[in-house]
């Protein structure tokens with residue numbers, strides 16, 4: 001791989017990650033805000049408009065779950081997941097970059113595999129017509145956030161394995177003292 | 178030897194919990210220990226339903242409400258004011274409902290071993306609420322099911338949904354002034370102190386079902402299956418024990434300073450008159466199978482009425 | 487052998503720099519696949535879905551977000567200024583205020599994590615700014631949060647009551663005495679650890695200034711507690727109401743924050759949820775498997791066979807529960823162990839209400855013990871402190887709480903006196 005094509009690949013990957021983050025962050029922020037708005041709406045309807053909104057808390061839960069699962073991928077990109085650093089020094093310094101790369105690849109594989117089984121879970125949920133209690137609709141569309149989140153996480157890790165320079169710096173709370 | 182788990186929310190010393198333990202013991206005994214059955218308690222019925230349908234649990238003792246998310250038509254059995262009396266209910270169940278439910282469960286990979294009875298859902302309030310007009314504008318905690326929404330909107334109540342964890346402090350602080358729970362559960366919770374008027378509205382009935390994941394059931398020999406079916410508590414016995422539980426429960430409520438109100442047939446008919454016209458629309462939302470069950474129920478009720486005359 | 491293989495797997499994953507959540511996922515998947523009858527990865531995913539799909543969890547992200555808004559804006563600073571001004575004359579006054587705030591908030595919240603987050607968002611930075619030892623401050627918020635489940639209302643006490651058919655009213659009432667005992671113990675420790683901080687003269691001008699600047703901010707706890715106690719909203723809704731109030735005050739009155747800032751703190755909140763939620767979900771699945779496989783029942787049968795005295799039983803169960811608290815999340819632990827252990831102790835004449843309190847205090851400690859300690863996991867993320875620091879900060883509090891637990895176990899009257907008075 002020559003330098004210029006690797007640079008252009010790195011540039012596209014960087015751009016892609018920025019867009020991915022922007023997109024997921026926007027949806028997640030809207031969801032977490034909607035969660036609060038729904039809980040407030042339930043209070044307002046009950047106190048002022050005659051009756052509560054029986055579906056409000058349920059939808060709020062879906063919003064919170066969507067936000068949290070998108071947050072899973074966003075936390076990867078900001079390097080904030082909790083990671084024990086216990087064994088970081090077992091490899092000689094020269095081997096550490098390669099180990100980190102291998103680690104990213106392994107994380108990608110784990111996430112991809114979780115994505116596959118989540119997709120399978122959602123698919124059986126779709127086939128069985130599983131429905132929520134408060135909403136007269138199927139639950140599977142809400143569950144699709146699971147495979148999506150794991151797939152998006154896998155993609156990020158794969159990019160970090162391919163282009164380690166893009167790997168985020170871990171924030172201090174991850175156990176890196 | 179195999180271990181079988183009976184997933185359920187109930188546990189002793191409640192009457193239902195005791196009966197599930199008896200069922201487990203009789204399965205173990207009649208199979209001479211080939212199947213070692215055990216009650217496995219879990220707090221979320223929807224999860225139990227998924228686990229038995231997907232074959233993670235071998236059996237479940239579960240309510241229609243718990244099954245409804247997986248099998249929407251089951252919701253029709255919780256319909257408010259579906260029944261006029263326990264006798265009518267039992268007659269129609271045995272003749273019409275049980276065969277239809279057996280088919281419905283079979284389509285979802287479950288074999289119905291025994292129809293049980295979880296008792297009536299009744300209303301309780303801070304101030305006595307014996308007639309439907311008193312519910313107008315009252316803040317009442319409902320479960321978010323289609324039937325509850327229909328019933329309490331027709332009563333003109335200010336209905337609210339919240340978790341059980343939020344419900345009890347909310348009842349104490351006055352966020353809500355009423356709710357509905359089965360009698361035994363009500364008396365064991367802070368609800369009995371916060372809203373001491375328990376009214377036997379009998380608006381909802383909660384059937385329970387002992388089901389087996391069909392694949393595991395079919396692995397048993399025909400003799401084993403017969404023996405299990407014969408040995409487990411009969412439906413009539415389950416109904417009797419659940420029904421008789423109201424007497425000691427009422428005594429317990431009295432010692433706590435609460436009061437139970439028994440409605441006359443006329444009083445209860447006034448509630449039903451408000452709620453029953455809303456039934457068809459809810460049935461519609463549960464799909465065509467629910468409609469079949471509902472029509473069979475109506476037919477059975479009519480039959481019971483003519484027979485009684 | 488199988489346990490050995492699992493440990494090797496974890497070590498390899500650690501060496502390959504995997505995150506906690508992915509290690510948990512792999513371990514859970516391995517357990518589902520190899521050690522459990524009638525299970526599969528499919529059920530791992532089903533477990534994680536059901537563990538997050540619960541209304542009871544809604545208050546947590548809401549209180550994190552409200553706390554973040556108050557800290558990014560100026561409500562937090564204004565309240566802190568007032569509390570500092572008021573507690574200045576007392577040696578260790580602010581530390582005391584921190585514990586008491588946890589106790590007060592615990593009276594409206596039934597959750598340990600929520601109590602820690604709601605109080606800690608404001609008090610933790612305040613304690614640091616006033617020169618308190620970092621570990622003492624962090625520990626007091628993290629351990630103080632656990633008061634949320636012993637002082638009524640309490641979600642775990644409710645679950646205990648529901649799964650053992652014990653009166654939830656009696657349980658709630660019985661939580662008051664032990665809750666007060668724990669407050670006294672924790673407060674005494676904080677005061678002792680801050681004995682080197684010199685008290686200062688009460689400055690009335692400072693108090694007046696802080697009161698004037700803090701007007702809208704001070705209304706926050708008033709609205710929160712007032713709203714719940716006057717029956718306007720539920721504890722879960724209170725989280726959303728406090729968020730709305732904080733936003734209105736910060737955006738339109740203090741104007742030290744704009745909509746873009748809100749986006750930033752909301753994103754930070756989402757990321758925190760994204761760290762905490764999957765860990766909680768995979769841990770729940772492991773708990774589920776442990777229960778379904780009947781290990782708790784086997785353990786119970788074992789204990790029953792070898793222990794033949796009441797106090798021996800109480801001691802054994804306490805030790806088991808302390809271990810259980812390390813690896814299980816409290817909701818699962820209660821639903822699984824309460825019905826199993828209760829008959830063992832009632833046989834020796836222990837009161838079910840007293841035992842419920844013993845269990846809850848025990849699991850309170852479980853919120854602080856690694857690896858599965860929700861307060862230290864969430865606290866590490868929310869307070870932006872390393873997990874190891876969290877663990878070392880709570881150690882003295884764990885020791886104190888174990889002492890209190892011993893007293894609460896041995897003296898049933900601490901739990902039961904108020905129940906008897908009210909009967």
Ligand code: NA
Pocket residue numbers: 591592593594595596597633634635636637638639640
């Ligand atoms: Na509390």
Ligand code: NA
Pocket residue numbers: 811812813814851852853854855856857858859860
């Ligand atoms: Na723990």
